[in-house]
Amino acid sequence: MSEENLLEVRDLHVSFHTYNGEVQSVRGVDFQVKKGETLAIVGESGCGKSVTSQSIMGLIPQPPGKIRSGEILFEGRDLTRFSEKQMEKVRGKEIAMIFQDPMTSLNPTMTVGRQITEGLEKHQRLGKAEARQKAVEMLRLVGIPSPESRMNQYPHHFSGGMRQRAMIAIALACAPKLLIADEPTTALDVTIQAQILNRMNDLKKQLDTSIILITHDLGVVAETADRVAVMYAGKVVETGTVEEIFNRPRHPYTWGLMGSVPRLDLSSRETLRPIPGTPPDLLQPPQGCPFAGRCQYAMKICKTQMPETTEISGFHRTACWLEHPMSPAVTPPNEWVGGGSQ
Known part of the structure; x- marks a missing residue:
């Protein structure tokens, strides 16, 4: 594995077993992500973009899904060989993900602030007061107004754009080395899209985070990516x-x-x-x-x-x-x- 590469996906094959047979969703995918760069993965719906990202995070439900073969090397460690307990230490701390629909990804029974502090307490061993202060800083960093009061609100109190910003704050709270953004601007108006993309670029520079951007929007790719995989x-x-x-x-x-x-x-x-x-x-x-x-x-x-x-x-x-x-x-x-x- 090259020292420049933070992540290498080699000959990845992922399938899902259904009543009709085996769906071969990912069939020999290869790509690399260098330190500090943004790689955009583009293609039509159903081409395997999201399945590939979920495989990296260890989120493929097994069964019905299965990583049949291949390697996912993160800093030289093959994540396909990690147990669930080992992956829990990687998720959030080293690799974080912004999911496609923030309303279904955020926990409706927990305040937004608690959803940020939870990861900080677990991965960075911060006390409650320190974690809360850090969470307020993250909400302010992603451009949410009045972050102190917003900490105590629930996801349904936030607009679509603000929920997406909250997801970014949760993902970046532990300063991960790799951020996977799966359609981060879906269903948002163009003004909010531009703000979120600009914020992600700013955070990338501030935290030196590598990004995998999964999208079908080529305009977004042109604005934010360094390299593209079709x-x-x-x-x-x-x-x-x-x-x-x-x-x-x-x-x-x-x-x-x-x-x-x-x-x-x-x-x-x-x-x-x-x-x-x-x-x-x-x-x-x-x-x-x-x-x-x-x-x-x-x-x-x-x-x-x-x-x-x-x-x-x-x-x-x-x-x-x-x-x-x-x-x-x-x-x-x-x-x-x-x-x-x-």
């Missing part, structure tokens, strides 16, 4: 820096994502270009490239063999048969932001 049907199909993914994408699925982003410079006659078709059934995943059934550039080999990952540059990699020397030349569409070329 997931489709349980696999990472392309990775690169934000500039590489937005200006020089190489995978047809990434082209499709970029083409479906609303843009102000489109004329009234131009419309968004949705990706035709539907994702594959992960009860019976395809043998070849998972995007082959929806790809206008698909060749015969795409449907029978999964392409190997090709290194485009130091950080930029993609899994696509179009990168093979014997593949036909293809000019990518230029509707996506940046308008770069292959």
